[in-house]
Amino acid sequence: MTARSARQRDTIKADEPSEVGSDQRLGETVRLLRQRAGLSIQEVAKRTGLSTGMISQLERALATPSVRTLRQLSIALDVPISYFFEEHAQPDPKSYIVRKASRRLLRLTASGVVKEALTPNGNGEMELYELTLNPGGSSGTDFLKHTGEKAGYVLAGSLRLWLDHEAHILETGDSFRFPSLVPHMFDNPTQQVARVIWVTTLTPQV
Structure with a gap:
C-alpha cells in the first residue's frame, strides 16, 4: 500500500x-x-x-x-x-458507560471534522469527545468564546490550537487546558489525519 x-x-x-x-x-x-x-x-x-x-x-x-x-x-x-449527535444505539438512560459501538457521531463534512461523544446522553456539567480532523479540517473561520473550560489530549497527528490569536502546534502526546472565555479555534494544518480527545465544561469554574 x-x-x-x-x-x-x-x-x-x-x-x-x-x-x-x-x-x-x-x-x-x-x-x-x-x-x-x-x-x-x-x-x-x-x-x-x-x-x-x-x-x-x-x-x-x-x-x-x-x-x-x-x-x-x-x-x-x-x-x-x-x-446534535446521531444515535448509533438505544442508550440506557441510567447508564454511566458508553461502549465504543454506541458512540453518538456528528459529521461536519464541510469542516472536515467528525466528533464522537464519549459521555453518556443526558444533561451534565462536562462533555467529552474524540475529534477526528481531516487534513485542513477546522472548527471554523472565526474565534469562539463562552463560559467554562476546555481541555484536551492529542492522540495522533498534529493540532494547531489558536488561543487569543496566537497559534500553538500540538503534537501526539501533547495536552492543553484553557478558560473558554479566551478566544479560540483549531485546525489541522498537516496532510495527516489528527485525533484529539476534547473536554468541555458547560458551567463557569468557581
Whole structure:
C-alpha cells in the first residue's frame, strides 16, 4: 500500500451516503429545538450572530455547520452540543458507560471534522469527545468564546490550537487546558489525519 492510498484510507469520506441523512437529521434537530424554545429564526440569528439565511439553510439540510456554529447554536438554544449527535444505539438512560459501538457521531463534512461523544446522553456539567480532523479540517473561520473550560489530549497527528490569536502546534502526546472565555479555534494544518480527545465544561469554574 502506498503512502497516498494509506492517507486516502484514513481520511474521513465526505461522500458516504449517511452524510445526507446526517445533515437532514441535524437540521430537523435544530428546527425542533428552536421551536421548542419558542424562538423565531430571526431571534436565533440575533443570539448566535449567524445570518437568518444560514440558520434557514441548516434547518433545511442545505448547509453543514462548523464546530463553532454548533457551539453558538447550543448556547443560544440552551442545550448541550451533544443534542446534535446521531444515535448509533438505544442508550440506557441510567447508564454511566458508553461502549465504543454506541458512540453518538456528528459529521461536519464541510469542516472536515467528525466528533464522537464519549459521555453518556443526558444533561451534565462536562462533555467529552474524540475529534477526528481531516487534513485542513477546522472548527471554523472565526474565534469562539463562552463560559467554562476546555481541555484536551492529542492522540495522533498534529493540532494547531489558536488561543487569543496566537497559534500553538500540538503534537501526539501533547495536552492543553484553557478558560473558554479566551478566544479560540483549531485546525489541522498537516496532510495527516489528527485525533484529539476534547473536554468541555458547560458551567463557569468557581
